[in-house]
Amino acid sequence: MSSSTHGATPYYFVPGPSRHPAMAALGLFFVILGAGQWINGADWGKYSLAAGMVGWLFVLYQWFRDAVAESQGGQYGHKIDISYRWSMTWFIFSEVMFFGAFFTALWWARAHSVPELGSLNNAILWPDFKAVWPSMAAGATASPAGIVEPFTTMGPFWLPTINTALLLTSGVTLTIAHHALVAGNRSKTIAFMWITVLLGVTFLGVQGYEYYHAYSAYNLKLSSGIFGSTFYMLTGFHGFHVLVGMLMLLFITLRLQKGHFTPERHFGFEGAAWYWHFVDVVWLGLYILVYWL
Template sequence: MSSATHGATPYYFVPGPSSHPVMAAIGLFFVILGASQWINGASWGAWSLAFGMVFWLVTLFRWFRDAVNESEGGMYGRKIDLSYRWSMSWFIFSEVMFFGAFFTALWWARAHSVPALGSLDNALLWPDFKAVWPSLAAGVTASPADIIEPFTTMGPFWLPTINTALLLSSGVTLTIAHHALRENQRGRTIAFMWMTVLLGTTFLFVQGYEYFHAYSELNLKLTSGVFGSTFYMLTGFHGFHVLVGMLMLLFITLRLQKGHFTADNHFGFEGAAWYWHFVDVVWLGLYVLVYWL
């Protein structure tokens, strides 16, 4: 959001009729239809999925472009600023609940499910079962029937620790960029924003290599019992959120280079920063609970 004004800023801006919501829904319809048919063996599902994704992304681009033009045209006043802040706050809250569900699943498996399977009630069914977390080999914990291949867990050294340093550093560079923008130092802001984007991109490449290492050398897969499923669900969804946050920061940086945002009014920047700091906090929880404990 920018504070550029051309004439009087309205007390509350009401946009005109728009086809963007309907078009976005159509795109998502083809995405869901294609994905559901593709995983069920229909070859045309992949084409429907690809068409829906392109259609949806083009619609989002046009929608965001209109919002940027409205902002730069001075149509957004204090009420719109507040509505954006509340919207972003509730969105991040929903993301907290999203990750909270997966963290709870990890805790429940470790603290309740595995100990329950090792109780006296199940001793007759699996007399050799050892209720130890995490499962390191077939038949030890997650696979009393020997249906899961042996695997090695992913420890904190060194790739996860490197990624932790990358994300924490990106939070620092983003904060420096924010303070520079508030001091109207646009060049310094842009420089530190590019550093933040680079750190986020590097994180994704390191995580990609970590997954390759886990699959090829540790035999750690999504099918590796409850440990494998919770590991990939938590780290995978977090990686997707890093990708989304990195794209948000990239577009904010490009807008900064075009002269958007001011020292006094720049919620587009702040909203992306909120999201990125949230991603940082989630990773710290992952780093401790998944890699260390």
């Protein structure tokens, strides 16, 4: 896997030829193919999607297993550490842009689209339309034709506030685990990592119940005008990122139990922690802009 002498850390690790990128691309091809065909009525599409997803996840498992083995084998030196840090930085930056697009959509709807529909220019076409945000009934949303069923908006109490407390607490427990790892206290690190993972799982459970309550009691759906679409897109994608971050922390915890990472070398831990703190910050923005304002 490297041109360096066996047992010595290379200046820059150069992996050998690998099938993983091609196999991962093949799995994703069948995922996209199946999804596209399934939503267009082809029953076989769901099997293609499932097979592609299973294959893709299996490739990722092998790929990460090889990377962990290379790291534990002492192949990754200072240059690779820098590469991973830059890679994670740019990945999180791309996620910032991703959520920035949805936050911008929310702002544009509230500050421009809805007011424009209620302006004098549209008064003749939609005389009964009220340009208010948020709305609770058809005719008061960006649906002047009255095609949106009446619904109730989601406020901050109590489920979103509980989830805010859960995520903020998880940020604290993760920081405690990080300091414990740097101090060489592995047992304390593992304990607080499991607490962090449990808090993440609890957040997802509470959000699932919130969605059920919103759909059944408030009639708030993805089709509930611009409010419903922005609400579910923002909170739903954030929930997906919480799931990904929780899985990252779970696997890092399992690696800690196997004796991986040292106080001096633990970027795998740090990268997952960066991502989790990013998820926390995004939720704070969501909590204020979606539930309070």
